[in-house]
Amino acid sequence: MDYLTIIQILDSMLRLSAPLIFACLAGLFSERSGIFDIGLEGKMLASAFFSAAVAAATGSVWLGLMAGLTASMILAAIHGFASITFQGNQLISGVAINFLASGMTALIGQNWFRLGGRTPSLSGDGRFLPIEFPFAESIGKIPFLGPIYSELLSGHTILVYVALLTVPLTWWLLFKTRFGLRLRAVGENPEAVDTGGVSVSFLRYRAVLICGLLCGLGGAYLATGMAAGFIRDMTAGKGFIALAALIFAKWRPAYALYACLLFGFLEAIAIRYQNITIEGVGTIPVQFMQALPYILTIVILAGLVGKAIPPKAGGEPYVKER
Amino acid sequence: MKIIKGIFASVIALLFMGINLFAEPAIIFDIGGKFDKSYNESAWNGAEKWKSETGGSYREIEIQSEAQREQALRRLAEAGSNPIVMTGFSFGSVLDNVAPDFPDTKFALIDFVVDQPNVKSIVFKEHEGSYLVGLIAGMTTTSDTVGFVGGMDIPLIRRFGCGYVQGVKAANPDINVIQNMTGNDPSAWNDPVKGGELTKAQIASGADVVYHAAGGTGVGVLQAAADGGILGIGVDANQNHLHPGSVLTSMLKRVDVAVYNSFTEGMDLQTGTVVILGLKEDGVGYAMDENNQDLISAEVLEMVEATKASIINGDIVVHDYTTDDSCPAS
Numbered sequence: 223m224d225y226l227t228i229i230q231i232l233d234s235m236l237r238l239s240a241p242l243i244f245a246c247l248a249g250l251f252s253e254r255s256g257i258f259d260i261g262l263e264g265k266m267l268a269s270a271f272f273s274a275a276v277a278a279a280t281g282s283v284w285l286g287l288m289a290g291l292t293a294s295m296i297l298a299a300i301h302g303f304a305s306i307t308f309q310g311n312q313l314i315s316g317v318a319i320n321f322l323a324s325g326m327t328a329l330i331g332q333n334w335f336r337l338g339g340r341t342p343s344l345s346g347d348g349r350f351l352p353i354e355f356p357f358a359e360s361i362g363k364i365p366f367l368g369p370i371y372s373e374l375l376s377g378h379t380i381l382v383y384v385a386l387l388t389v390p391l392t393w394w395l396l397f398k399t400r401f402g403l404r405l406r407a408v409g410e411n412p413e414a415v416d417t418g419g420v421s422v423s424f425l426r427y428r429a430v431l432i433c434g435l436l437c438g439l440g441g442a443y444l445a446t447g448m449a450a451g452f453i454r455d456m457t458a459g460k461g462f463i464a465l466a467a468l469i470f471a472k473w474r475p476a477y478a479l480y481a482c483l484l485f486g487f488l489e490a491i492a493i494r495y496q497n498i499t500i501e502g503v504g505t506i507p508v509q510f511m512q513a514l515p516y517i518l519t520i521v522i523l524a525g526l527v528g529k530a531i532p533p534k535a536g537g538e539p540y541v542k543e544r
Numbered sequence: 545m546k547i548i549k550g551i552f553a554s555v556i557a558l559l560f561m562g563i564n565l566f567a568e569p570a571i572i573f574d575i576g577g578k579f580d581k582s583y584n585e586s587a588w589n590g591a592e593k594w595k596s597e598t599g600g601s602y603r604e605i606e607i608q609s610e611a612q613r614e615q616a617l618r619r620l621a622e623a624g625s626n627p628i629v630m631t632g633f634s635f636g637s638v639l640d641n642v643a644p645d646f647p648d649t650k651f652a653l654i655d656f657v658v659d660q661p662n663v664k665s666i667v668f669k670e671h672e673g674s675y676l677v678g679l680i681a682g683m684t685t686t687s688d689t690v691g692f693v694g695g696m697d698i699p700l701i702r703r704f705g706c707g708y709v710q711g712v713k714a715a716n717p718d719i720n721v722i723q724n725m726t727g728n729d730p731s732a733w734n735d736p737v738k739g740g741e742l743t744k745a746q747i748a749s750g751a752d753v754v755y756h757a758a759g760g761t762g763v764g765v766l767q768a769a770a771d772g773g774i775l776g777i778g779v780d781a782n783q784n785h786l787h788p789g790s791v792l793t794s795m796l797k798r799v800d801v802a803v804y805n806s807f808t809e810g811m812d813l814q815t816g817t818v819v820i821l822g823l824k825e826d827g828v829g830y831a832m833d834e835n836n837q838d839l840i841s842a843e844v845l846e847m848v849e850a851t852k853a854s855i856i857n858g859d860i861v862v863h864d865y866t867t868d869d870s871c872p873a874s
Contacts, residue, residue, distance in 0.1 A: 238741070
């Protein structure tokens with residue numbers, strides 16, 4: 223494995239991690255405020271569909287992105303409505319959103335485009351194109367450090383950079399602002415927040431909507447950045463992998479980034495090395511390489527992560543008076 | 545009330561009899577769906593052609609999961625559809641169980657051989673068509689590296705890959721062929737994101753022509769090839785129009801003809817037989833149209849036509865992977 227190959231794998235890792243980062247941070251906001259959300263998958267899927275559909279219809283990826291964010295935030299609001307206002311079971315609401323998104327996107331897609339739930343392929347302004355950094359060509363010629371700039375950092379779609387920037391932004395918002403302090407408090411001890419005269423519901427609604435916004439970015443990236451169009455169930459479990467990453471990261475932003483990068487890295491390795499031959503051991507079958515990310519997920523979650531303590535009030539609807 | 549019930553019951557009975565008297569053909573599409581721009585869409589085109597030519601109607605089911613295979617098959621058979629056409633090798637084991645339960649129903653299975661008296665098996669010599677597109681790829685590449693992206697890792701898809709490699713090596717034995725499979729379960733037929741990633745990896749390794757045999761996943765392969773400024777090769781249906789100028793050619797597998805013929809034969813379908821369609825029978829081939837005519841030069845075309853003739857008359861024998869589960873070229 224030479225140096226350039228490693229750079230290419232890391233490059234692929236960034237591409238594959240971006241949707242996980244969005245979804246993982248989305249879950250972080252929601253769960254830190256005490257609302258469990260297993261509907262990340264469904265929100266991403268809805269956003270992926272509507273962003274691709276609107277981008278295909280209008281030819282503008284930005285309008286598509288807006289549509290995707292709106293769809294995702296509407297689903298987030300439904301989840302908030304069910305679990306905050308009506309104090310329903312958050313897991314059931316999340317499952318319902320997943321089913322709703324999976325069925326709804328295929329149905330509407332078939333009705334609009336008659337392509338079996340698929341949207342037409344996007345081209346030109348209908349999708350996010352890779353951004354080449356200035357002087358990437360000439361800097362790339364510098365040995366060792368050059369390829370890091372030209373191959374690894376340059377040449378991604380804008381949403382990949384947004385995903386990476388969202389991590390410090392999340393950290394700042396959660397740990398350096400008044401809103402963040404209250405948001406964390408409401409996930410640990412909503413009674414105290416309420417006693418302090420701050421509305422628990424309003425805080426939680428805001429957290430859930432931020433969650434919707436981030437899921438929307440992740441979904442739009444899948445359909446208009448990574449691929450060129452929507453296909454049925456294209457999220458393929460990314461929302462759940464993001465949840466695993468969230469637990470692995472113990473609900474902290476920086477660790478969430480590392481966890482998502484790790485999962486992206488494993489996926490990139492599995493894609494690139496389907497048949498590795500190790501001297502003396504023989505050929506590792508491709509099935510093993512493809513199962514590797516999932517095996518490692520179990521190993522990491524079961525053994526390495528230590529005790530992951532979720533926000534104390536997570537999953538419990540807040541009842542003001544008993 | 546009793547009278548109404550009686551009328552109702554007899555109407556229902558009549559309806560069922562009606563279905564049995566005027567049996568409609570039916571088709572079940574494999575996972576990937578009838579709009580995969582590839583295999584299933586080709587089958588759908590055949591069914592639609594039959595519909596528009598005869599004015600008849602047919603039933604169809606697009607299965608969404610493995611569990612629905614047997615369910616869909618039994619439902620259509622119980623409803624009296626006849627004949628029932630299935631696209632995809634995955635129906636093989638299911639059909640083997642179901643066919644004896646419906647001795648009066650005729651089944652046609654594409655891509656797999658099931659030995660039952662009421663089943664007609666239709667298989668293609670994909671290796672022959674793949675050999676030709678491999679030859680074109682080998683004569684077109686300038687980096688001496690070409691790629692292959694398969695869908696689900698099964699012997700059938702290895703047959704595509706093996707034929708392709710043989711064709712490439714016939715053009716130039718020094719060309720390196722990178723082969724990747726998308727996955728090990730049927731979801732590998734519908735994962736364009738992964739198909740795109742595999743293609744990007746192959747491009748990074750120097751490939752400048754990438755052939756896919758991956759159903760819906762191939763949409764991502766051809767997209768990544770077009771984005772990366774290299775040439776893709778389509779499969780099953782003519783995919784040259786997907787990215788004009790960036791799709792070198794397409795390996796045609798006339799699933800549409802197989803479906804059309806099965807529907808046309810209707811109740812006269814010759815069951816208990818195995819039909820093998822190769823270059824000779826025009827069951828496989830390569831696609832030339834206005835989208836790729838500038839990509840393939842006259843001399844390449846001449847060479848390919850000559851090779852095609854040699855394969856048909858038996859001078860060149862393309863090795864079939866499924867006969868011994870191995871490939872002489874790699």
